[in-house]
Amino acid sequence: MNILITGGCGYTGTILTQELIDLGHNVVVVDTQWFGNFLKKNKKLKIIKADIRDYKKIPLKNIDTIVHLANIANDPGVELNQKLSWEVNVLATNKLIEKAIENNVKHFIFASSGSVYGIKKEREVTEELSLLPISTYNKTKMIAERLIKSYENQIRFHCIRPATVCGFSPRMRLDVSVNMFVYQALSKGEITVFGGNQIRPNIHIKDLTNIYKYFIENPDLPIGFYNAGFENLKIIDIAKKVKQFIPTKIKIKKNNNDPRSYRQSSKKLLSIGFKNNYCVEDAILEIKEKFESKKLKASDKHYTVKWMKKIGL
Ligand SMILES: NC(=O)c1ccc[n+]([C@@H]2O[C@H](COP(=O)([O-])OP(=O)(O)OC[C@H]3O[C@@H](n4cnc5c(N)ncnc54)[C@H](O)[C@@H]3O)[C@@H](O)[C@H]2O)c1
Numbered sequence: 001m002n003i004l005i006t007g008g009c010g011y012t013g014t015i016l017t018q019e020l021i022d023l024g025h026n027v028v029v030v031d032t033q034w035f036g037n038f039l040k041k042n043k044k045l046k047i048i049k050a051d052i053r054d055y056k057k058i059p060l061k062n063i064d065t066i067v068h069l070a071n072i073a074n075d076p077g078v079e080l081n082q083k084l085s086w087e088v089n090v091l092a093t094n095k096l097i098e099k100a101i102e103n104n105v106k107h108f109i110f111a112s113s114g115s116v117y118g119i120k121k122e123r124e125v126t127e128e129l130s131l132l133p134i135s136t137y138n139k140t141k142m143i144a145e146r147l148i149k150s151y152e153n154q155i156r157f158h159c160i161r162p163a164t165v166c167g168f169s170p171r172m173r174l175d176v177s178v179n180m181f182v183y184q185a186l187s188k189g190e191i192t193v194f195g196g197n198q199i200r201p202n203i204h205i206k207d208l209t210n211i212y213k214y215f216i217e218n219p220d221l222p223i224g225f226y227n228a229g230f231e232n233l234k235i236i237d238i239a240k241k242v243k244q245f246i247p248t249k250i251k252i253k254k255n256n257n258d259p260r261s262y263r264q265s266s267k268k269l270l271s272i273g274f275k276n277n278y279c280v281e282d283a284i285l286e287i288k289e290k291f292e293s294k295k296l297k298a299s300d301k302h303y304t305v306k307w308m309k310k311i312g313l
Helices: 011-022 075-080 082-102 136-149 177-188 205-217 235-245 267-271 280-292 304-310
Strands: 002-006 026-031 045-049 065-068 107-111 156-162 164-166 190-194 199-204 224-228 231-234 249-253
Touching: 002 011, 011 026, 011 205, 065 082, 065 205, 075 082, 075 136, 075 304, 082 107, 082 136, 107 136, 107 205, 136 156, 156 205, 164 177, 164 205, 177 190, 177 199, 177 235, 177 280, 190 235, 199 205, 199 235, 199 280, 205 224, 224 267, 231 235, 235 249, 235 280
Parallel strands: 002 026, 002 065, 026 045, 065 107, 107 156, 156 224, 164 199, 190 249
Antiparallel strands: 199 231
């Protein structure tokens, strides 16, 4: 298959691109490379260093499937530059799907976010519940989803709503909870937890890339929205899991300005035959191993908003 991945040099994209090449697919990556490029050269891979807002640079001829990951990818990043975020996360997404249809691309997969639901009192957050996004980041995701759905008669689409992702990637993110706690424990011997009782869903990066592959290989699965998170954990319990493997203190701070607490249910994804294989413990152990073997070194690049400020975004 010919697959185009926007954001293919990112945390998720780097793993997904490599796995698709290993499966024998031809992959085109379009990425600004704001956080670098860790993809290995391969004759099945074409990398285009470009901004998706410059849609003329996106080659869509003969592409079967688009996996659209390129976004300003967290709350503080979006707050830092809201104009850029609306342009990339919403306007460029709309243009991309229009151009995909014009070029006869058959399938569009979008990385939305489990945070589109906002705060929910229901114990199980399923796809049937209403979306009440809180942050601007969450709002850009909801609006992008609605734009994509408006083309449902012209292209098959699957919007994946990932929980917070954990695990190692050559383009590493240390601003996501599990990864951040592991790194704090390893580098400082102390984890700082804000609040702690809020429950959040988690997903291992390899389960997430397996989900994208599952939809790529099965484009006829029912179109629509799919939650993707398998472990609903209290933040304090994530810190305690880290402590099981890495000696560390846990410092609890009372002021918690992020009130979201919810259990994401991925029953719908499981009902279409997807099986998850990894857990938070796997992520903890693999990050520990990379740190100890000096393959994971401190860098501001691992913190999205810190790095965006540094490169003038
Ligand atoms: N990591 C998570 O916990 C998580 C959870 C839910 C949803 N998501 C979503 O998954 C997707 C991938 O996230 P990630 O964690 O890999 O983030 P990431 O920041 O590592 O990757 C995003 C990539 O997109 C590129 N990019 C950004 N804007 C671009 C533009 N205008 N043109 C071209 N390239 C651009 C960046 O250079 C980067 O390589 C994002 O849409 C994110 O919102 C991530």
